[in-house]
Amino acid sequence: MLEELVHPPAAPPAEAARHPFLVALGERVRTLRSRRGLTRKAVAQAANVSERHLANLEYGTGNASILVLLQVAHALHAELSELLGDVTTSSPEWLMIRELLEHRNEADLRRARQALSELFHAPGDADRARTTRIALIGLRGAGKSSLGQRLADDLGYAFIELSREIEQFAGCSIHEIHNLYGTNAYRRYERRALEEAIQIYPEVVIATPGGLVSDAANFNLLLQHCYTIWLQADPADHMSRVAAQGDMRPMAASPEAMDDLKRILAGRAAFYAKADLRFDTSAYTEEQAHRELRRQVRQVIGLPV
Ligand SMILES: Nc1ncnc2c1ncn2[C@@H]1O[C@H](COP(=O)(O)OP(=O)(O)O)[C@@H](O)[C@H]1O
Numbered sequence: 001m002l003e004e005l006v007h008p009p010a011a012p013p014a015e016a017a018r019h020p021f022l023v024a025l026g027e028r029v030r031t032l033r034s035r036r037g038l039t040r041k042a043v044a045q046a047a048n049v050s051e052r053h054l055a056n057l058e059y060g061t062g063n064a065s066i067l068v069l070l071q072v073a074h075a076l077h078a079e080l081s082e083l084l085g086d087v088t089t090s091s092p093e094w095l096m097i098r099e100l101l102e103h104r105n106e107a108d109l110r111r112a113r114q115a116l117s118e119l120f121h122a123p124g125d126a127d128r129a130r131t132t133r134i135a136l137i138g139l140r141g142a143g144k145s146s147l148g149q150r151l152a153d154d155l156g157y158a159f160i161e162l163s164r165e166i167e168q169f170a171g172c173s174i175h176e177i178h179n180l181y182g183t184n185a186y187r188r189y190e191r192r193a194l195e196e197a198i199q200i201y202p203e204v205v206i207a208t209p210g211g212l213v214s215d216a217a218n219f220n221l222l223l224q225h226c227y228t229i230w231l232q233a234d235p236a237d238h239m240s241r242v243a244a245q246g247d248m249r250p251m252a253a254s255p256e257a258m259d260d261l262k263r264i265l266a267g268r269a270a271f272y273a274k275a276d277l278r279f280d281t282s283a284y285t286e287e288q289a290h291r292e293l294r295r296q297v298r299q300v301i302g303l304p305v
Pocket residue numbers: 138139140141142143144145146147207241242245281282284285286287289
């Protein structure tokens with residue numbers, strides 16, 4: 001058994017035939033197998049694959065199916081993510097942190113995230129301005145731009161439309177950033193614009209782009225430095241408000257538009273829900289929404305209402 005662990009039987013094939021990802025995957029399988037002290041034969045049996053198949057996988061020559069990988073992962077008592085090289089499985093510390101967090105409920109995970117956030121991001125600094133830096137999040141038509149501007153005017157704070165700042169950095173429209181440079185570049189511009197707004201303004205209302213929550217790093221940054229408010233609305237209100245602005249692009253161009261809108265909302269709701277405050281604009285007229293939002297925000301900041 002030891003002999004087999006130390007001297008693998010099959011010779012590696014020519015480099016040219018091997019894809020770097022498959023080579024790295026094979027190395028992770030071999031490393032895991034050694035760590036567990038298992039022979040190739042034992043793993044092959046437990047995974048219900050031939051030893052040859054497993055050897056090919058370990059040397060990066062075989063392109064195993066996802067279900068075979070799943071079987072091999074189970075045979076190694078590992079997660080599929082560990083085989084695939086997920087960064088959170090890449091070191092002992094990562095693996096132990098994962099173990100500590102595994103099977104926790106959302107409330108405990110939230111506490112863990114906040115504790116880590118404080119640990120790594122100069123807590124005093126992040127907290128001091130946090131309630132006077134107000135960020136509005138939510139889907140298009142929620143009222144981020146309109147209610148945000150009115151709130152900023154009332155408080156005497158700066159108002160930042162983050163999408164406009166992103167466009168300034170990039171020197172072109174949001175649409176062009178996506179088309180010309182791609183989503184990763186867009187996220188980098190978004191991060192830069194957010195970092196700068198946070199750095200410059202201790203007192204500000206920020207209307208954020210509706211999709212910001214889909215980037216975990218940018219959303220973390222927002223939650224750390226801003227008092228976040230999820231402006232909610234019924235799907236029908238989102239739709240009619242956007243349509244009334246004459247901008248049908250993202251949601252209303254097809255008959256399935258309402259389904260799409262509901263799907264986007266459902267996909268993002270769990271993230272929007274991390275906001276410090278939820279505010280349902282559909283319960284009010286725009287004027288009432290402004291007054292009620294103003295009242296609640298003033299209460300949080302400690303200003304007279
Ligand atoms: N109760 C309400 N709360 C907020 N906005 C409302 C309300 N009723 C109507 N509106 C209108 O809905 C639109 C919201 O759009 P906007 O502020 O641009 O949203 P977002 O910036 O979140 O995409 C505005 O034109 C606003 O006048």
